[in-house]
Amino acid sequence: TSLRLLQNGTTNHLTISKYTARQLLSFTQPGARAPMTKCRSTANLVLLSFVISISYRAHAGKEESSRYTLIRAVPRSSSQLRYLYGLTSRAYFQQVDFWRFSGTLNDSCDLMIDEATLKNLTQEFKHKDINYTIVIPDVEQLISNQAKRKRRRQPGSTYYLEQPGGNYFNLGTYHSYDEICGFMNWAESSFPHLAKIHTIGYTHEKRPIQLLQIGLSDYPRPSIWLDAGIHAREWITPKNYDRDASVRAYVDLLTWYILPVVNPDGYEFSRASFSPRVRLWRKNRSPASCILPLRMGQPCCFGVDLNRNFDFNWGAVGCSNDPCDEIYHGSKPFSEPETEAIRRFITNRSGEFVSFLTLHSYSQMWMYPYGHKRQAYSSDVRQLVRRVIVGAIFNLLNEHFQFREQSP
Known part of the structure; x- marks a missing residue:
């Protein structure tokens, strides 16, 4: 199961997504109301679920002075659905960014739309x-307001992890990549x-891709893979190894x-801005490329949608061969x-892996494979189709998640 999911070329990962539109743009943990919590490091294991995830935009990165609006449309008929499908194929040229x-x-x-397109x-x-x-x-104004609220927030209004030397790692904010690696x-x-x-x-820009292994053994053990940060945004979850029996058993x-x-x-x-x-940049930062006959004077574009770059039904549905598209699958698998x-x-x-999970933000969905076509399932679908998962999320977070097969 792990390797089948790993090779996913479209969007066939299990997906946990729990943020609203406003929370997605927040620089801090949404809804954090608890007092500061310290987890002492001298006798604890920090079981990290680093989930710092990103929602990007498939443009070369040039800043423009324009107002962007997020609208929500609901297709009620087949003709309306076909129209929206058609809009996805010309999204770059019409400056439309599909969030969901x-x-x-x-x-x-x-859909996020600039003011020139909105009317x-x-x-x-x-x-x-x-x-x-x-x-x-006004999406940019919301982003700016969230940043200002972060700067005004008092230290006692979020969660901190105590580190040696009296330093604290703030669990309620998004850190730089260097800070995340430093914490690992x-x-x-x-x-x-x-x-x-x-x-x-x-990476292309020579940053190290760092992964944290928790649980060391001289013999093979069942392994769990957890990654984030392809498109999405989450925060870390600390646990006390010495005092929590369930965490100790997991480790x-x-x-x-x-892989945070x-x-x-x-x-x-x-x-950066x-x-x-x-x-809202979405893809990686691979060098600019283009399809010259189609660009018609338009700039070539940076980046590949990493979630569509795996060698499982690569280039099938739900992706694009246009480098300027947000779902550009790259020049070849991997x-x-x-x-x-x-x-x-x-x-x-x-041979070690028994589970492969990836976390995204936005849309509030728990999704199971496959996504390259409808009515296609992995052999262990009976294990994955467990609605108890959605109920557990609601009991813990009071968040309603949709439970569904991934869409192609």
């Missing part, structure tokens, strides 16, 4: 009788009998491989150093 589109009737479709597109919606609402009137290195040095760092490769019986940021270059690029063109590093690391340990 399942391709099913009566399911909401979220014409909403007129088309009215002409086709597509109902829509404005979710965020601290975990390795603090718990050398339980944690180990692996540098599995390097003693299983080996965890946690699959896409370090894209993550750092998205932190409040502009939605930068802040063309990118990030996906190649993951393949190399996991295939060298292929």
Whole structure:
């Protein structure tokens, strides 16, 4: 199961997505109301689920002065659905950024549109009788407001992890990639009998792709792979190894491989500006490429959608061969150093893995494979189709998740 999911060329990962549109753009943990919590490092294991995830934009990265609005449309008929499908194929040229589109009737479709496109597109919606609402009137203003609120927030309003020397790692904010790697290195040095760092490769911009292994053993054990940061945004979850029996069992019986940021270059690029063109960058930062006959004077574009670069039904549906598209699958399977590093690391340990999970943000969905076509399932689908998962998420977080097969 792990390797089948690993080779996913479209969107066939299990997906945990729990943020609303406003929370997605927040620089801090949404809804954090608890007082500061300290986890002492002298006798603890920090079981890390680093989940810093990114939502990007498939543009070359040039900042433009324009107002962007997020609207939500709901297709109620087959003709409306076909129109929205057609819009996805010309999204780059019409400056439309699809945040969410399942391709099913009566399911909401979220689109970010610049002010030059907004009037014409909403007129088309009215002409086709597509109902829509404005979710965020000004995306850039919301991003800026969230950053200001972060700067004003008092230290006691979020969660901190105490480190040696009186330092604290803030669990309620998004850190730079260097800070994330620094925290993993601290975990390795603090718990050398339980944690180990692996540098599995390097990005286009020569950043190390670092992975944290939790649970060391002289003999093979069942392994869990957890990655994030292809498209999405989450935060870390600390647990107390010495005092929590369930956590101790998970560490003693299983080996965890946690890759907190699959896409370090894209993550750092998205932190550089409040502009939605930068802040919402989606792909990695591979060198610019283009399809000359189709560009017609348009600039060539950076980046590959890493989630569509794996060699499982690569180039089928739900992807694009246009380098300027947000879902550009790359020139060939595993063309990118990030996906190649993951393949190399996991295939060298292929017999160990019993589960492969990836986390995204936005849309509130728990999804199971496959996504390259409808009515196609993995052999262990009976194990994956467990609605108890959605119920457990609701009991813990009071968040309603959809449970569904991935859409092609």
